[in-house]
Amino acid sequence: MRATVIESTSSIPIPAHGGQLRQIAAQFDIPQEQLIDFSANIHPNGPPPSMLQALREAVSRPEIVRDYPDIEFTDLRNALAAYVQVEPSNVVIGNGVVPLLEATLRAFSVQSCLLPVPAFSEYRKTLARCAVEIHAFQISSDKDFSIDAEQLMSEASLRDCDAMLLANPQNPSGISWMQKDLRKLVRYASEHNILVLLDEAFIDYLPEESLAFLSPSISSLVVFRSLTKFFAIAGLRVAYAVAHAQASSRIQGNVATWPVSTLACVAACHAVKDVEYSSHARTANQEELAWLRDRLIGIGLYVYPGVANYLLIRLPAGISAVALWRQLITRHCIVVRCCDNFEGLDGQFIRVCVRRREDNLKFLGALRSLL
Ligand SMILES: Cc1ncc(COP(=O)(O)O)c(C=O)c1O
Incomplete structure (x- = not known):
């Protein structure tokens, strides 16, 4: 392979995110x-075209933009609960994974978090904003970014972390955890009072690997899901977390009131129902x-x-x-x-x-x- 793309590039600013x-x-x-x-x-x-059609119909009704959204987000909560097969009381509504992560860190008063890297860059910013001590853990590209659950568990204990922040699939590597390893990690974390914050923003491509079904019964597991990527509605800002019912109401209490607009609710409800x-x-x-x-x-x-x-x-x-x-x-x-x-x-x-x-x-x- 001939390397023609070698040049001096020091002064070029690289966007912090995709899509800029x-x-x-x-x-x-x-x-x-x-x-x-x-x-x-x-x-x-x-x-989804069905969602765009629903939005067109919605904007023809003045009350959709005139009135406040339902403060309980009943329709959206029910639709998301049905989509991930949990109870509505397990669902937290937010306008993106980052606000939900921030609300969770505050709800649990997280002090110190293990963060495997490379990872979505907003994690570090959010942890820092919430004054959480960050313990970065380098995942090696040599082994295709595979994560050794045992090592992660001992790192979390060794560094006295009260939380760990993971993504499945990971970003940027796209690598997925083996579900048995992830479940082992969640079990260990629960026994040691370590909160597992699991970002499943891309899991809709492989829903059978999701651990959202576990979080209603494990209070130390919070799963973050997003409609941004899979349903292609980045501009509408709809995400949700799945957690134990008590944790879920504590997290929702740390999200600003009315995080999602009525139009975005209409879109999200139609999107998740379009099988x-x-x-x-x-x-x-x-x-x-x-x-x-x-x-x-x-x-x-x-x-x-x-x-x-x-x-x-x-x-x-x-x-x-x-x-x-x-x-x-x-x-x-x-x-x-x-x-x-x-x-x-x-x-x-x-x-x-x-x-x-x-x-x-x-x-x-x-x-x-x-x-
Ligand atoms: C792993 C991961 N989680 C979350 C997000 C953001 O999701 P949302 O649009 O719901 O805030 C991104 C966006 O790039 C991401 O890569």
Whole structure:
């Protein structure tokens, strides 16, 4: 492989998150609508058409925007409870995973948290905002980011943590835990009074791996779920947590009143009831994920075995992620997630969302021409 994408890139600011197209368009002087976004992991076939139709009908009724949302969020709570098969009293409503995480840290007065990295960068910011002492735990890329549950348990005890914050699947690696390991970890944590904060923002792609069904009976497990990615409604801001009923009302008490708008509630209720959308989204993603991964490996790249709708790629030695990120934008209008600002990753990694075939082909063509 010829390393043509080596250049000095020191002064280029890399966005802290995926999906920052307005800033990138301005930075590179490219019309925003020409950019193809592989950096935010949003399902490409969403949002569900049934949900868009429900929204169109809702906006024709003035009371939808005139009146306050139901303060109890009864319809939304019921719809989400039915979707994850728990009781409505186990569901906490919020306008994103971060506000729910923050509310949970406050509700449990968390002091010290084990944080496996690399991870979603908002975790560290949220923990810091809540004055929680952070104990980062490096997960090795050499072993495909697999986490040794035993080691995590002993680290948490050794460092006297009262919480650990995990994601399944992980971000940015896309790697999923073995459910038996995760259950062992939850059991151990419960015996040692350690709170497990489990972010399942991408679990809708593999719902059978979710531990949300366990949290109603285990008070030391709080599971965070989001409608952002799978239902492609990042702009509406709807997320929820699943917890033991008592914990759930304490967490809800730490979320600001009326976190979700009536329109967003209408959308979310329709989204989770659209079984056809969910089943098609899973199948389509599984097929395209495997197809894209095989092609990327075929180009000679190291691709981690991600299970959600994104893939983490390690670039060959001598090729800088920042330089590749920049050239994909300037030469091909393609935006990937440059991962060199993830804690615990060096400058050799990019992450890409699985999009539709025609876009994935453009991405592969662009990569081949640059590498
Ligand atoms: C692992 C993970 N959790 C949560 C979120 C944010 O979810 P939400 O849009 O519900 O706040 C992200 C967004 O990138 C993420 O990667």
